[in-house]
Each structure stands twice: as C-alpha cells, then as structure tokens.
Amino acid sequence: MDTIGFAKHDHAACIQTAIATARDQCSANGLQLTPARERVLEILLSEHRAMGAYEILEILRNEGLGSQPPVAYRALDFLVSHGFAHKVEKLNAFVACNHPGQDHAPAFLICRICGSVAETAAVPKDSLLGDTARAAGFVIEKVVIEAEGLCPNCRGKAAA
Amino acid sequence: MDTIGFAKHDHAACIQTAIATARDQCSANGLQLTPARERVLEILLSEHRAMGAYEILEILRNEGLGSQPPVAYRALDFLVSHGFAHKVEKLNAFVACNHPGQDHAPAFLICRICGSVAETAAVPKDSLLGDTARAAGFVIEKVVIEAEGLCPNCRGKAAA
DNA sequence: GAGATCCTGTTATAATGTAACAACGAGAGC
DNA sequence: GCTCTCGTTGTTACATTATAACAGGATCTC
Numbered sequence: 001m002d003t004i005g006f007a008k009h010d011h012a013a014c015i016q017t018a019i020a021t022a023r024d025q026c027s028a029n030g031l032q033l034t035p036a037r038e039r040v041l042e043i044l045l046s047e048h049r050a051m052g053a054y055e056i057l058e059i060l061r062n063e064g065l066g067s068q069p070p071v072a073y074r075a076l077d078f079l080v081s082h083g084f085a086h087k088v089e090k091l092n093a094f095v096a097c098n099h100p101g102q103d104h105a106p107a108f109l110i111c112r113i114c115g116s117v118a119e120t121a122a123v124p125k126d127s128l129l130g131d132t133a134r135a136a137g138f139v140i141e142k143v144v145i146e147a148e149g150l151c152p153n154c155r156g157k158a159a160a
Numbered sequence: 161m162d163t164i165g166f167a168k169h170d171h172a173a174c175i176q177t178a179i180a181t182a183r184d185q186c187s188a189n190g191l192q193l194t195p196a197r198e199r200v201l202e203i204l205l206s207e208h209r210a211m212g213a214y215e216i217l218e219i220l221r222n223e224g225l226g227s228q229p230p231v232a233y234r235a236l237d238f239l240v241s242h243g244f245a246h247k248v249e250k251l252n253a254f255v256a257c258n259h260p261g262q263d264h265a266p267a268f269l270i271c272r273i274c275g276s277v278a279e280t281a282a283v284p285k286d287s288l289l290g291d292t293a294r295a296a297g298f299v300i301e302k303v304v305i306e307a308e309g310l311c312p313n314c315r316g317k318a319a320a
Numbered sequence: 321g322a323g324a325t326c327c328t329g330t331t332a333t334a335a336t337g338t339a340a341c342a343a344c345g346a347g348a349g350c
Numbered sequence: 351g352c353t354c355t356c357g358t359t360g361t362t363a364c365a366t367t368a369t370a371a372c373a374g375g376a377t378c379t380c
Contacts, residue, residue, distance in 0.1 A: 089249035132280045137312030138269045146304040152297030
C-alpha cells in the first residue's frame with residue numbers, strides 16, 4: 001500500500017476509479033449507493049482531505065441533495081461502516097478511503113499546518129500494542145492510529 | 161510500563177501518589193497547580209475512566225469551583241498540555257495519565273461495553289508507521305493510538 | 321394489497337468546544 | 351509604595367459537531 005495524499009496524481013482518474021470500485025462493491029454486496037451517498041463519496045474524493053460533516057452538508061444543500069444534518073451524517077455513516085471512507089477522530093472529520101474493499105486498519109498522517117491527510121497502512125498486528133492487549137486480556141476490534149505533524153510541503157514553511 | 165485500569169489496585173494510594181507527583185512536577189517546573197486544576201486531576205484519577213468535560217464541569221459546579229465550560233476546558237488543557245492527563249479522541253473525553261513525567265506516547269484500550277480505558281505504552285519509533293512517514297517525508301510530532309474492543313470483564317457478557 | 325425493509329425529509333435538541341473581554345492577584349523592578 | 355506584566359479566573363455569548371424521533375416514500379415479497 002502506498003501513502004498517497006502528499007504526491008501529485010491523476011485526480012480525475014483517481015476519483016472515477018474509486019467511484020467505480022464503490023459501485024462494484026455495493027452491487028456485489030446488495031448495498032445501495034444512492035445519489036446522496038455517491039455524491040458524498042465523490043466530494044470526499046475530490047478534496048482529498050478531511051472534511052467536516054457540515055462542510056459536506058453545505059455542498060449537498062447547494063445541490064439540492066439535502067439540507068439537514070442527518071442527510072450528511074447518514075451518508076457518512078454508510079460510507080464509513082462499509083469501508084468507503086474513514087472518520088478522522090482527531091479532526092472530527094471524514095476522508096475517502098484509499099483502498100476500499102481490502103480489509104483494512106488505516107493509519108493517518110495529518111499535517112497540522114495545511115490539514116492534509118494521508119492514509120497509510122496500520123502496523124500489522126502491531127506487535128507491542130497487540131501483545132500488551134493480549135496480556136491484559138483485552139480483545140481489540142478496531143484501532144485508531146492518527147499521527148499529527150508536518151507534511152513535506154509544510155516542513156519548510158514551519159521552520160521559519 | 162504496565163497496563164493498569166482493568167486490574168484492582170489500591171485506589172486511594174494511587175490517587176494520592178499521582179497528585180503528589182503532579183505537585184512535585186509543577187513546583188519543579190514553575191507551573192501552578194491551582195485548586196481547580198488539582199481538583200480536576202483528582203476527579204479524573206478517582207474515576208479511572210474517560211470523562212467528558214461537561215461531566216467534570218458538573219462536579220466542579222456542585223463544589224463551587226466554577227460553572228461555565230471554559231473552567232473545565234482550561235483545567236483540562238493545562239493537565240493535557242503538561243502531561244498529567246490525555247484526551248481520548250475517540251470518546252471526546254479525558255483520562256488521567258498513568259505515568260506522568262515520563263515522556264510518553266500513550267496508547268489506549270477502550271472497552272466498548274463498559275467504557276473503561278486503560279493506558280499503555282505506544283509502539284516504539286521503529287514501527288512501520290514511522291518508516292512510512294519518513295518515506296513520505298512526513299515529520300511525526302504526536303501520535304494518537306486508540307484501540308476499541310472488549311475488556312476482560314466484559315468479554316463474557318458480550319458473548320451472550 | 322398488506323407487510324416488511326430500507327431510505328429520505330424534517331424538526332428539534334443534545335453534546336462538545338471556543339472567542340473575547342473584564343477583572344483579579346502575585347511577583348519584578350523602580 | 352507604585353505600577354507593569356503575566357498568568358489565572360469569571361462570564362457572556364456563540365460556534366461546531368452529532369443524534370433522537372417520527373412521518374412519508376419506494377421497492378420487494380408474499
């Protein structure tokens with residue numbers, strides 16, 4: 001898995017591929033990728049950063065896809081619970097998933113200057129954390145890993 | 161470092177030691193552990209679980225130590241920024257630190273049934289996450305690691 | 321066409337977090 | 351003593367994030 005998000009890439013293609021993947025996954029699993037849900041995924045993909053629910057809601061509102069908070073939260077819940085997007089707890093915001101379909105334990109690199117978010121792979125089994133949990137008798141179901149720091153683009157600016 | 165939080169221990173002593181440590185640290189570093197701040201730390205220690213800012217505020221209010229949100233948030237900010245407590249992002253809540261003074265990268269085990277929170281040591285720097293970040297040119301400053309699952313006490317109940 | 325299920329629309333409100341400003345108190349320097 | 355500064359406190363007002371609850375619609379099944 002690559003860490004994208006800080007590198008240039010063919011954005012339009014990246015969005016189209018992700019949407020197509022989501023459609024496939026949904027029809028394969030009997031899920032409904034309704035217009036609002038698909039549009040929210042598209043919004044997240046097109047920005048390639050973490051977005052708040054209300055920020056998304058405003059876009060939906062302008063497009064006539066809904067005007068009240070539950071509209072955004074429902075779509076986001078759907079996307080998150082089926083692995084098409086993730087919530088970044090540190091930011092109370094949401095990002096599109098980089099590799100939907102694969103069973104994943106994502107980790108995020110969050111730039112504290114520009115707010116960009118890169119998704120990367122979590123530590124597999126996470127030796128120490130997993131061991132500690134096992135020793136304590138704790139069963140891990142989900143892990144949130146979020147690193148805050150400086151992205152390559154902002155490192156220079158911050159030095160000033 | 162031990163994972164405490166799921167095991168029985170001498171609670172009164174545990175609180176007193178932690179408060180004493182905090183006092184020492186503060187006087188050694190020219191920080192003011194004011195009544196409100198100390199009381200908030202004590203509250204967090206006595207509950208040994210993650211508590212919301214408003215939950216803490218209500219206790220302070222009953223004790224005449226303050227009635228408005230900023231009172232709680234300021235005390236919590238102080239405790240967090242000086243390492244006496246941590247914020248659990250996943251819960252939007254706060255816990256007392258298990259080993260203040262030591263420079264730490266904490267990780268949390270959060271039980272999704274009973275809400276108890278155990279603090280443990282984070283993965284060492286040579287983890288996969290560190291490598292990935294370095295490769296991407298990202299400088300990590302802080303890491304949030306929060307695992308959700310079942311604590312030993314709740315494992316049996318959840319099986320039902 | 322009755323019931324089940326999932327999705328949508330809407331109202332209302334809960335929960336979490338901050339900006340901004342006035343006032344207070346302790347210590348430093350004169 | 352005086353006053354300047356700095357960190358802390360008290361307070362008002364507000365911003366942001368999130369959810370409960372319920373009515374209506376679409377679709378599918380039997």
